[in-house]
Amino acid sequence: MLRIITELAEARSELRRICDRTHDEQVTHKEATVRQILQTVKRQGDRALLAYTEEFDKQILTAEQLRVTGSELDAAYQQVSKELLSAIQLASRQIEEFHRLRVPKSWVQFGDRDVVLGKRYTPVDRAGLYVPGGRAAYPSTVLMNAIPAKVAGVERIVMVTPPGPGGALNPAVLVAAQEAGVTEIYRVGGAQAIAALAYGTETIPKVDVITGPGNVYVMLAKGQVYGTVGIDSLAGPSEVLVIADRTADPTHLAADLLAQAEHDPMAAAILITTDGDLAGKVVNEVKDQLADHPRRIDTEKAIAHFGLVIVVETLELAAELSNEFAPEHLELEVAEPWDLLERIKHAGAIFLGHSTPEAVGDYLAGPNHTLPTSGAARYASPLSTETFMKHSSIISYSAGALSSVSSAVQALAEAEGLPSHGYSVKVRTDRPSPER
Numbered sequence: 095m096l097r098i099i100t101e102l103a104e105a106r107s108e109l110r111r112i113c114d115r116t117h118d119e120q121v122t123h124k125e126a127t128v129r130q131i132l133q134t135v136k137r138q139g140d141r142a143l144l145a146y147t148e149e150f151d152k153q154i155l156t157a158e159q160l161r162v163t164g165s166e167l168d169a170a171y172q173q174v175s176k177e178l179l180s181a182i183q184l185a186s187r188q189i190e191e192f193h194r195l196r197v198p199k200s201w202v203q204f205g206d207r208d209v210v211l212g213k214r215y216t217p218v219d220r221a222g223l224y225v226p227g228g229r230a231a232y233p234s235t236v237l238m239n240a241i242p243a244k245v246a247g248v249e250r251i252v253m254v255t256p257p258g259p260g261g262a263l264n265p266a267v268l269v270a271a272q273e274a275g276v277t278e279i280y281r282v283g284g285a286q287a288i289a290a291l292a293y294g295t296e297t298i299p300k301v302d303v304i305t306g307p308g309n310v311y312v313m314l315a316k317g318q319v320y321g322t323v324g325i326d327s328l329a330g331p332s333e334v335l336v337i338a339d340r341t342a343d344p345t346h347l348a349a350d351l352l353a354q355a356e357h358d359p360m361a362a363a364i365l366i367t368t369d370g371d372l373a374g375k376v377v378n379e380v381k382d383q384l385a386d387h388p389r390r391i392d393t394e395k396a397i398a399h400f401g402l403v404i405v406v407e408t409l410e411l412a413a414e415l416s417n418e419f420a421p422e423h424l425e426l427e428v429a430e431p432w433d434l435l436e437r438i439k440h441a442g443a444i445f446l447g448h449s450t451p452e453a454v455g456d457y458l459a460g461p462n463h464t465l466p467t468s469g470a471a472r473y474a475s476p477l478s479t480e481t482f483m484k485h486s487s488i489i490s491y492s493a494g495a496l497s498s499v500s501s502a503v504q505a506l507a508e509a510e511g512l513p514s515h516g517y518s519v520k521v522r523t524d525r526p527s528p529e530r
C-alpha cells in the first residue's frame with residue numbers, strides 16, 4: 095500500500111502528481127460546484143446558508159440558530175476537562191508569545207532636505223476565521239488563527255465552523271475561541287461559510303480578510319473570493335515530507351506519516367530516505383500502526399493515493415526533491431539537521447531532529463500551523479500577524495525637496511503624456527504655498 099520508489103524520474107513524476115492533487119481533473123469539476131455555491135450565497139444570503147447546511151452537513155437550522163449564543167459559550171467550559179482546558183491555555187500562551195515576537199512596526203526615515211519616508215502598519219477592521227469541522231474538531235486551529243488576529247489588533251474577529259449533530263459545536267472549539275479572543279461565532283462550514291464571510295449575509299458580517307485551513311471545497315472557495323477579500327494562503331489538505339537517514343527510528347517515522355494521513359483522504363505523507371532498509375521497515379510499521387487505527391478507512395485512502403517512500407543516494411538529492419515539492423511540513427530526521435537546513439529553500443514549517451515530531455508544532459510550540467499546501471510554499475508563508483495587517487506608504491516633501499525633483503517629475507510626466515502630473519509639481523515650485 096505504501097509504495098517504495100528507487101528510480102529518480104519516477105520519484106519526480108510521483109511527487110509532481112501528489113503536489114498537484116488539488117488541481118487535477120477530479121478536483122477541477124469541484125471548482126464549478128464551489129462557484130455555484132458562492133453565487134447562490136451572494137444572491138440569497140442566509141437562506142442559501144441554511145439550504146447548503148442541510149445538504150452538506152445534514153443539519154436543519156433556522157437563521158436565528160446560526161450565531162452561537164452566550165449561554166452556549168458559558169456551558170462549553172463545563173464540558174471540557176481540566177486537563178484539556180490547561181492544554182488549551184498552555185498552547186494559547188506559547189502561540190501568543192511567538193506571534194508577539196515580530197509584530198510589524200511602523201517606521202519613518204528622515205532624509206535630506208526634510209524628506210520623510212516610511213511605512214505605517216494598521217490592522218484590518220474585521221477578520222473571518224475558518225475552523226474546519228468535517229472529519230475532526232480543531233480547537234488548535236482556532237488558537238492558530240485567532241491569536242495572531244488579536245495580537246495584530248483586529249477589532250472584530252468572526253469565526254465560522256460547520257455544525258455537528260443537532261447543530262452542536264465541539265465544546266473545546268468554543269472554549270478555545272473564548273480564550274483566544276474571538277468576538278462572534280457562526281455555525282456554518284464549507285464553501286458557503288467562505289461566501290458568507292466574503293459577501294456578508296443578513297446574519298454574518300462581511301469581513302476584510304479570511305484565514306484558516308479547510309478541505310478542498312474550502313480551499314477552492316478561498317481562491318475564488320480572493321480579491322473581494324484578502325486571504326492568508328491556500329491552506330488545503332495537509333502534507334508532510336520527511337527526510338531521514340539511517341539514524342531515524344522507523345516507528346517514529348511511520349507515526350509521523352500517519353499523523354498527517356489521518357487528517358483527510360487527500361492528505362499527503364512522503365518519506366525520502368538514504369537508507370533502503372529503513373524504507374522497508376517504515377512500510378511495515380505503517381501497516382502495523384494502521385491495523386487498529388480508529389480512522390483507518392480514510393487514512394488508508396490517503397496513504398494509498400498520496401503516500402510515498404523514495405530511496406535516494408544522498409541527502410543533497412533528498413533536499414533537492416523536497417524543494418521541488420515545497421511541502422507544507424518538512425521533518426529533518428537526520429543526524430545533522432542544522433547542516434541539511436542550509437539546503438532547504440521551500441517549506442511551510444521545518445522540524446529539526448529526532449525529538450521534534452510535527453504534532454508539537456500542530457498544537458503548541460508557538461509557530462503557526464496554518465500553512466501553505468500543494469506547492470504554495472514556493473511563494474507563500476505561514477499565517478502570521480502580518481496576515482491581518484497591511485501598510486500604507488508615508489511620503490512627506492519640503493518645498494526645497496520638491497523643487498530639487500521638479501524637472502525629473504516633469505520629464506517623466508511628459509514621457510507618459512500626463513501633463514497635469516508635471517504641472518502639479520511645477521505650480522508648487524513656481525508659486526510655493528505661503529509659510530503658515
Ligand SMILES: NC(=O)C1=CN([C@@H]2O[C@H](COP(=O)(O)OP(=O)(O)OC[C@H]3O[C@@H](n4cnc5c(N)ncnc54)[C@H](O)[C@@H]3O)[C@@H](O)[C@H]2O)C=CC1
Pocket residue numbers: 127150151225226227228229230232235256282283284285286307308309310311312329330331332357358361422463464465466467
Ligand atoms: N493546511 C493547514 O494548515 C491545515 C489543513 N487542515 C486540513 O483541513 C481539512 C479539514 O477538512 P474537513 O475535516 O473535511 O473539514 P472542513 O470544515 O474543511 O470541511 C467540511 C465542510 O465541507 C463541505 N463539504 C463536504 N462535502 C461537500 C460536497 N460534496 N460538496 C460541497 N461541500 C462539501 C461541507 O459544507 C462541510 O461543512 C483537512 O483537509 C485537513 O488536512 C487542517 C489543519 C491545518
Ligand SMILES: N[C@@H](Cc1c[nH]c[nH+]1)C(=O)O
Pocket residue numbers: 232234235331332333354357422456463464465
Ligand atoms: N497538521 C495540521 C494541523 C493540525 C491541527 N490539529 C492537528 N493537526 C496542518 O496541516 O497543519
Ligand SMILES: [Zn+2]
Pocket residue numbers: 332353354357456
Ligand atoms: Zn496535524
